[in-house]
Amino acid sequence: MKTVLEMKQVSKKFPGTYAVKTIDFDVFAGEVHALLGENGAGKSTLMKVIAGYFNDYTGEILVNGKTVQLHSPAMAKANGIQMIYQELSLAKPISIAENLLAGRLPTKGTWLLDRKTLIHESKKLLGRVGLGHIDPLVAVEEISQSEAELVEIAKALGNNPSILVMDEPTSALSKEEVDRLFGIINVLKKQGIGIVYISHHLPEISKIADRVTVMRDGEKVATKDITDVTTEALVEMMIGRAAGEMYRKRSSSIKEDVKLEVKKLSRRGFFHNIDFHVRRGEILGICGLSGAGRSELARSLVGIDPIDGGEIHLDGTEIQFRSMNRALAYGLAYLSESRKEQGLALRLSVGENILSASISRYSPKDGKEIVKKLIKDLQVNPAEDHRMIATLSGGNQQKVLLAKWMATEPKVLILDEPTRGVDIGSKMVIHQAVMEMANRGYSVILITSDLPELAGLSDRVIIMRNGHFIGEIDRVDCTEEELLLAANGKGEYVNAIRESR
Amino acid sequence: MQSANLDELKKDSRSLELNTLSLWISKLGIFIVVGIFLIVGPLVSAKFYTLANLTTILQTVAILGIVAVGVAFVTYSGHYADLSVPSVMAFAGIITVATLHYGIAISLLLGILAGLSIGIINGFVVGVYKANPIIWTLAVEYVLNGLMRWIWGANQIYPDLHGNNGRAASSFVNLARQYVGPIPLVFILLFCAVIIGQLILSKTRFGRRLKVVGSSAEVAKFSGINVPLTIGIAFLISAFAASIGGIFLTSLVKLGVYSNGTGYDFNAVTAVVVGGVSLAGGRGNIVGVLGGTLLLGILVNVLNLIGVSQLYQTIVEGVIFIIVVGVNQKSLRKLGRDDA
Amino acid sequence: MKESVGVHILLKKAAGILTAMVLVASLVAGCGNQPNASQAGTSKSTAEKVDVSSLKSSDNQPLIQPGADIKPPQRPADPSQLPKTDIGHWYDMEWAGWNVNKVNIPKSPANGAKGKTIILIEPGEHPYFTAYTNGAQKVAIAYGMNLKVMTGDWSVAQQTQQVKEAITQRPDMIIIPPVAGDVAESLFKQINQAGIPFIASNLLPNNAAMKYALEWTGPDDWGQMKLLADKFAELMHNTGDYAIVRHMPGASPYYSRTWGVEDELLKVAPNMKVLDAQTGKLDATVVQQLVSGWLTKYGTKLKGLVLDGDSAEVIGAQQALKNANRSDVVIVAAGNSKVGMDAIKSGFLAAETYQTAEGDGALPVYEAAQWFEGKTIPPVRYLPQKIITKDNVNQFLPAQW
Amino acid sequence: MLKTGRNGKISSMVNRYRIVWLCIITFLVMSIFAPHFFNLYNFTTILETMCLNAVVAIGFTIVIIMGKLDLSIGSNLTLGAMFVIGFEPHFGWTISLLIAVISGGIVGLVNGLLVAKAKIDSFIVTLGTMTIVQGIVYLYANGGALYTKDTGLGGWLQQSFIPLFPPIVLISVIIILVFEGILTFTRYGRGFYILGGNKETAWLAGLKTDQYLIQGFTISGMTAALAGALFAITLNSALPDLGVSSTMQVIAATIIGGASMAGGEGSVVKSMVAVLTLVILYNGLTLLGAGNSIQILFSGLILAVVVLQESFSLYQRNKLRGQRVELLKEFSLKR
Structure with missing residues (x-):
């Protein structure tokens, strides 16, 4: 196997500490090399070094055996290295074609734009990711989120890279779309491209990766072939101590009385006739593919979006609200999907963020206390409330976000992708806190595409597909396979009659 | 998994140590620069610290200060600036003068209400429909300016001192010249505006909501904050302050005309930004705006005393404006508080 | 509340209609508000001499007053050599228009002022010019002339455009108080080349510009x-x-x-x-x-x-x-x-x-009337000069602007 | 324009070329109602009047496409005018024109450096340079106006060898078309759009974002100075407060023309058509006898309507974002 990329003793220093220390890392042609590690383990920094983000790294990097300097994205690209980012890097008001071939638009003569080739080439690229039907001159702002993800991948392929670095490419994709992506990855492997694959989905990695490297606290723990390592061993290497059973079933303390009941809830074009109920102290999971309308349902449940019909009953009495702060007053809270845009205001401190949803609830003095308590409970690290949120790691930011919604003392807390892109350690703390809340009588609605988490935490799961409620799994110990089948509209829990109505 | 052994998770490796200089700059901010000029002042002219000179400095920027406090709320809410301020000032002044025959109290009220109506429109369009604040308030400035010139033409509306309601007119005219003890009324108004503004911003719930909206409107929306209402109130405050400033300016120049507020839009933004309120929103305070306003007044005074010609002064003002803003922005970034 | 998907298209139609309505409304508004409506002359027949001496400005001073007959002193050899502190240095600026040979001046039709149209190009909106226009209007009505007024926005760009628009309308006479004296030359040249007689007013242009104008009237600043x-x-x-x-x-x-x-x-x-x-x-x-x-x-x-x-x-x-x-x-x-x-x-x-604003406006219109009646008019005509002090202030009240 | 609406519906066609419809409507209304409007001389006047703001709008549109703002265009315009007239007696027209344009470029360069390198908000930087350059301009002729003896070039510029298109109009239109060509049909030009659309994308695509910012502002400074210089030459003179009213008029025209403050959208030709529309409106209203106040009122109303229409339709689109079409059919079925 030819080594496409080799890094010898590479380190990168941030003010005061080493983000990445003396790393040896190599990628063979035609191989998927997974890179695992908690947030803050230096994984994303190493990836950025490869992508040419920094010009002050030390150590040696060889591409196809030749030493190279990767001091800017242009240099990395010149050496055949391509990045696919978690947060989309497409320019929305610009046409897809120009996004795909950004930086290397085809020209007739020295600088005149060659429109024909531009359209032809971008159509070809779109074909490789199954989007052949879209007109390449359409603006990116007019296509859907998942289509944009695939355009992002097509863009990387456009530079026919020899090394492809993928950072959490499947986090926003549905199961079907993930399978299509893995198909594309296998085709690339056959073409001899070396792929560095970063993800938190351990089952995913065992499916696609050939080798895996685990990093912890800026250092490399080990590089192993995927065949001779188990998921538990990987987790142990990542957090450096016995993983134990990831999800310990909690003794269910579900009370009988129904906390929240929803009848025939619908919003034109998003979800129709949704009926379900949540009991006090129960964690209700909502399973479904992305685009099934789960987040839209959650937004309507807390008044961010209007509803066109149906009733919402809390503790038995119907409630009406037209705005989110009315819903919050009733005790309905929603931890939103995207931490960066909707969750936390980057220019506020940790304390200000925690109180940002309950401004009218606490006096300044009580506010300080509740912040201190929540920072301790959720082990936010570093535990200083005046610190800028932007300087915290992804996992700690997510803890602060959860603290923000716990501060509103909700009767029903809706969680939307609570642990996406979060390291294992923080994920544990968050799960711990959610389970404790349920034990204390809160009701929790959990929306997540992380199937182990959904299966592990939920007491009961309802299944949504294309905006309809198509079934329910009323067993605490349901497995990921059952959930996966149900989400795709199959399996015995799905009663076909409902969907066809 | 016992939660216990999670505690030894190593301290977050990316802690930034705060360097003290930029901490001080962001704390004191503009008052350092004001201090420098207060030292330079007497060197330039022995009589810098006479009562007359200081009163003039404060008097010439008092009205600008009041208006700047209002505009600061719009900038703090992350919406750049309110370019309709000049017309709102003139409009409030004209309405007050035109309705003097109802008596001073009612005419003042009508003047302020006239200004507030513009604030409501701005607040609604920018708050609910998310129109670009610069372009929308520019359009409102054009429309209002055109309307005033069409209805009242260019003829100045005089407070009719000798007419039957002479008393209301004369009390209006010396509104800007009124003294409460040794202190001119307009100073008191400025300091009240600053104090009330600072209290609103830091102590009230609205102030805290405005800080979240200023940092990120999307996060505020998803935190249950009524974002359009909060932005609407910010524009209302701006229009309210502009109306009061406009009425006092009209009283000072003793006549209502459409061109009364010219130049106040950019001067107010200068005072606000130099005072440390960042255009990105969610940062700065009203006391800083007072500092920015004072700096503008002292700067002109010192330049006059040195004998710098008016033509040079605009250059010096522009250069100092960019330097102060640049330093302000750099210190914020060093503190890691700004993702600019 | 039910939002039909069509509201998006509805709004686009609304925007279109609104803009069209706004433009049509301009027609109605346009004609109405400018005090230029030319009331059909109530004046007597053209032949009869019109008596303007009875006209009063609002501060009850006579509207048309015989200006002091000031004659320019001898021009120093080379004014620019003299120091600024010597009044001679400013000779060309102060006595602009006196000794300059006119160019391509149209002949007077000498058939009376009645019914003639004059376009007044005001530099911008200011209380002084509101009074100025009132004065001009009073004399125009007295002579039965139709005075149309264009107002600028104190910018040279706007006045340049308005001069061309005035020429398009081919009036019998143009009265133009320039926005800026030094920049007036190219504007005056355009009017002159279009063959339209015009009188400059209020602001002294530079000497070179004066050769195009019939006359300059205004205050001797x-x-x-x-x-x-x-x-x-x-x-x-x-x-x-x-x-x-x-x-x-x-x-x-x-x-x-x-x-x-x-x-x-x-x-x-x-x-x-x-x-x-x-x-x-x-x-x-x-x-x-x-x-x-x-x-x-x-x-x-x-x-x-x-x-x-x-x-x-x-x-x-x-x-x-x-x-x-x-x-x-x-x-x-x-x-x-x-x-x-x-x-x-x-x-x-x-x-x-x-400085009588109404007089400043009345004088050029009066001079235009004389010219229409075939009389010769001097190259420069000044407004009367008076100094107001505490003791004679009451004569000049109420103030014109 | 290198962009088509996804659904290709008429509504996005209308929206994209909104300014052309607006221009035609205004022209028709004025030709019918305004007296003395429909003649060759008046049309030439309209085109000549358009040149000043249209050439300034070239650079300003580029800055808007980059998602930034340039308030110093008014002062740069005056700078160009004063320098071209001021240096003419010593160096003759060509060199003084060069000096004027280069000095405008230098101001633009300073703007670009402060925005790109010092990372200060462009609203603030150009507000500062506006005041500074205005001071310099007053200082240059210590407050006075400047005028030139050689009125030959000024005359030639306005001589209509070809009916309707005197040289000044031809030069302006050609420069505008050249820039439109660069922006739409060259790789370099498309860089401005990507930079305005998403700064990270541009950086990751290997574009030198700082260079683009600096060049964008420099072009804005140069075109403003060029516009001022050409205007001053036709006037054979220049005044320190020549460009005061142009700043706001150009901003209004560029937005009415379809550029968006968020960046990534705008075209130099559409800005020119917008300036033309406003000039036709002003011209028509003047011939109808309407005062300057009504003209300001109307340009404000049109700007307000455009802003309202754009933000309202965006507000509606966001409300319906993510709506699934097949569900809509089903929903209406039930009712």
């Missing part, structure tokens, strides 16, 4: 400032230093209302020295900062103040002097607005020049 300087010297008993608040840079009063005073004082009261001369930008706050700076800097050495205008400048100066509680400063100003007249009555202002 230099002359009245000299008169004011003489009064100022008298009030200051020919001693003590003074400062000058100058007009906006770029406009011709920037020169006349500074050097007109300074050079005259050097002649009349040599030991009165000018401490400083700065522009107040016609803004009360700037004037207050300026004067207060002078008071602080020069203290009691500053005995007198000359202001380039009497509204914003007077208010700024009053504020500054009140703060420094100085009431010993002798203050004079140019031009007579209501604020200035009140200041004269209250004694704050010692003297100011009388």
